Amino acid sequence: MKKMTAVEAATVVGGTCKTCEIKYQNVTSGGVTACKMITTCTDKHGTTTSMKDVNASNCGGILN
Secondary structure, three states: OOOOOHHHHHHHOOOOOOEEEEEEEEEEEOOEEEEEEEEEEEEOOEEEEEEEEOOHHHHOOOOO
């Protein structure tokens, strides 16, 4: 068996696969509703979430 450093082991344990899920949702902030693309990515280091403004048609149509 080969000995490896902690840095080398960190790239192996849990793999390096990154899995992302994208969903569209109406989000209200300060009385303004906007359609957002919410991206949630998970890898061996944890989960990150980001939001981006997108066209209202992605959330099902015209916002009130």
